[in-house]
Amino acid sequence: MMILSQETDPGFINKEIQPRMECCTVAPHRDSSLRKFYDITSAPTNRTRDLIQANMSTVNMVKYYFYRGMVPKDKDRLRQFVALAYQTARDRKLHPKAVLIRSEIHETTSFNGVHLKDPLGPHVTLCYKDEDQLLRGTHVASHGYVTGRDNLGFVRATHAGEKADSAKRQQGRKTVWPSEDDLEAVPEIGYSHLPSN
Numbered sequence: 001m002m003i004l005s006q007e008t009d010p011g012f013i014n015k016e017i018q019p020r021m022e023c024c025t026v027a028p029h030r031d032s033s034l035r036k037f038y039d040i041t042s043a044p045t046n047r048t049r050d051l052i053q054a055n056m057s058t059v060n061m062v063k064y065y066f067y068r069g070m071v072p073k074d075k076d077r078l079r080q081f082v083a084l085a086y087q088t089a090r091d092r093k094l095h096p097k098a099v100l101i102r103s104e105i106h107e108t109t110s111f112n113g114v115h116l117k118d119p120l121g122p123h124v125t126l127c128y129k130d131e132d133q134l135l136r137g138t139h140v141a142s143h144g145y146v147t148g149r150d151n152l153g154f155v156r157a158t159h160a161g162e163k164a165d166s167a168k169r170q171q172g173r174k175t176v177w178p179s180e181d182d183l184e185a186v187p188e189i190g191y192s193h194l195p196s197n
Helices: 032-038 046-055 075-090 131-136
Strands: 003-008 011-016 059-067 098-101 108-111 114-117 123-129 138-148 151-164 183-192
Touching: 059 075, 075 098, 075 123, 075 138, 075 151, 075 183, 123 131, 131 138
Parallel strands: 003 183, 059 098
Antiparallel strands: 003 011, 059 183, 098 123, 108 114, 123 138, 138 151
């Protein structure tokens, strides 16, 4: 299944494309043949995705990953994490291509190897890559701060410097961004970035 999102100033809206379900407008059309995607009558195929990508320069496809065993079982919680992760990466006005959600919501951070309560509050730890970083094998680590453990409303983001994917996690045993074999992917999502009027 592919999900299309329309980004707006206060956030963005996700709509899953299901049979006989009307999907959101994803971008101004350069080609009138795309009008048929307003009312999708069958599940999207690779051809549908390829047509959307070829005809809409404003669609950004993003892959989302979790460490094995960390994907939320609750679909609403999963959607909230994905929305928070994208909003955190977009804080720098980037178009991320891959996002690794590394944690559940927590209130601690590590400073010189010591875990302390984060003065900025509860957050999720994640890493993201833009197109160039995918090619270089690097990523940026970020914290996406939220209103609370049960309210994943985006508050602010902080970002560390760029690091190699081979960098080790705090305990030094595991790689921060391992190979895809060690990760669990969730459905790819396409985002549109419409100019604000």
